[in-house]
Amino acid sequence: MATMRPARRLTLTEDVYSSVQALIMDHAVAPGARINIDALARDLEVSPTPVREALARLEADGLVRKRPLAGYTAAPLLTREEFEELVEMRLILEPPAASRAAAVAAVPGVDRLRAEADLPDPRPAGEGYTGIAAFTAQDARFHHLLAELSGNRMLHEAVVRLRSHLHLFRLHFPPAHYGISADEHHRVVDAVAAGDPDAAAAAMRAHLTAARERHLPYFGRAS
Amino acid sequence: MATMRPARRLTLTEDVYSSVQALIMDHAVAPGARINIDALARDLEVSPTPVREALARLEADGLVRKRPLAGYTAAPLLTREEFEELVEMRLILEPPAASRAAAVAAVPGVDRLRAEADLPDPRPAGEGYTGIAAFTAQDARFHHLLAELSGNRMLHEAVVRLRSHLHLFRLHFPPAHYGISADEHHRVVDAVAAGDPDAAAAAMRAHLTAARERHLPYFGRAS
DNA sequence: CGATCGTGGATCCTATACGATTCGCAAGCG
DNA sequence: CGCTTGCGAATCGTATAGGATCCACGATCG
Numbered sequence: 001m002a003t004m005r006p007a008r009r010l011t012l013t014e015d016v017y018s019s020v021q022a023l024i025m026d027h028a029v030a031p032g033a034r035i036n037i038d039a040l041a042r043d044l045e046v047s048p049t050p051v052r053e054a055l056a057r058l059e060a061d062g063l064v065r066k067r068p069l070a071g072y073t074a075a076p077l078l079t080r081e082e083f084e085e086l087v088e089m090r091l092i093l094e095p096p097a098a099s100r101a102a103a104v105a106a107v108p109g110v111d112r113l114r115a116e117a118d119l120p121d122p123r124p125a126g127e128g129y130t131g132i133a134a135f136t137a138q139d140a141r142f143h144h145l146l147a148e149l150s151g152n153r154m155l156h157e158a159v160v161r162l163r164s165h166l167h168l169f170r171l172h173f174p175p176a177h178y179g180i181s182a183d184e185h186h187r188v189v190d191a192v193a194a195g196d197p198d199a200a201a202a203a204m205r206a207h208l209t210a211a212r213e214r215h216l217p218y219f220g221r222a223s
Numbered sequence: 224m225a226t227m228r229p230a231r232r233l234t235l236t237e238d239v240y241s242s243v244q245a246l247i248m249d250h251a252v253a254p255g256a257r258i259n260i261d262a263l264a265r266d267l268e269v270s271p272t273p274v275r276e277a278l279a280r281l282e283a284d285g286l287v288r289k290r291p292l293a294g295y296t297a298a299p300l301l302t303r304e305e306f307e308e309l310v311e312m313r314l315i316l317e318p319p320a321a322s323r324a325a326a327v328a329a330v331p332g333v334d335r336l337r338a339e340a341d342l343p344d345p346r347p348a349g350e351g352y353t354g355i356a357a358f359t360a361q362d363a364r365f366h367h368l369l370a371e372l373s374g375n376r377m378l379h380e381a382v383v384r385l386r387s388h389l390h391l392f393r394l395h396f397p398p399a400h401y402g403i404s405a406d407e408h409h410r411v412v413d414a415v416a417a418g419d420p421d422a423a424a425a426a427m428r429a430h431l432t433a434a435r436e437r438h439l440p441y442f443g444r445a446s
Numbered sequence: 447c448g449a450t451c452g453t454g455g456a457t458c459c460t461a462t463a464c465g466a467t468t469c470g471c472a473a474g475c476g
Numbered sequence: 477c478g479c480t481t482g483c484g485a486a487t488c489g490t491a492t493a494g495g496a497t498c499c500a501c502g503a504t505c506g
Binding site for chain 2 (some may be wrong): 011012014049053054056057059060061068069081082085086088089091092093152153154155158159162
């Protein structure tokens, strides 16, 4: 009963990777803020090497930027233009994903999807944070699961890689519209369950377009 | 005129990253083969730290796999199933990219694209290697440039990230079909130059579908 | 003769120390 | 008073050393 350290998966690097990702999610590091490798290593109680390794992966993911000989910084927030590009990208990827998921139509997968969409409104009462985080996480799970059900691993990976929800989460927190979004999710699920590819793609397009309209006003200079 | 080292960009890590990528391209490391960090560091005459950092990035790119406490290995070749997924993915991404490029239709961009497509058949005579590599690189540049001309940075990045050509290059080398592929490229260019989004998307779909048929027989167990 | 266990080698993973480069701030000049 | 210039601190990048873990080979027991 010597080495009984609690967490510490197989590699420290993996741990650090998750930790930093969480730090960005929780706004512990502001967008654009510098990330000090040594300080981070001290806080996490590891040596700088695994921190460096984790940051290299995060850079490939686009979550941090690296200026040579100047250090790492947290990725900046999405500009309005980039947000438009993100929506366009999701409109390219996710309707085909929904379409293929409907074509494959494996029953247990559809059940999991419906279960995700059926989750009760996570909004507690008037909480600002936890409710939003839970909703965002649920929304992310729904979209990721649907992409997985498409049966195309590369498509799934591409959707996950966009990190749409991470970006949106960092942007702002529209406290309403939860129910509306859930309704739109259900329409997608119904089309997938019915095995109707075209309807599934259309429902997803409608959802993404509507979500775009819901988020746009929060960008200051509205259209 | 003291420090006049030739290569060595701003960071060693970037250098190592490119080097390892080239090693995989050139079949210097077989797919699935183990990659020894220390040996690689010795060969490149750097310390293991930047090698480790570069490998972390390459892992995020999917070019190498990391088994905890067991070392890195080069990514395995595409299976037939994964090849089909790759084609499906390209059919999702690249026709919309061509469509948008046609809609934007910036003249200098189109000129660059046509120049890329106009390059003479790089096949020397009966060479097995260099001609193929040059053709593959040219084909990659064409597709990447087209994605860039779409104006959507995320779409561009997604196309590049697929590394379709790297995978194809590692798979086999169909020594023919060069002229056919070039013709199909020209049809795409013409549609983009004409500012016809639908035609551009259709031409790209035709190209990808035809390329799929050209590559499929090389997979052994044909359909 | 086959399977299991112990040992040796190699490798990865982590920690620490040193040099190179950049950025911030204050002093000096125009 | 504003701009430039030089210095200093902080930080990154790199190299090296030590501890822990896993894989392979050979010996031993059933």
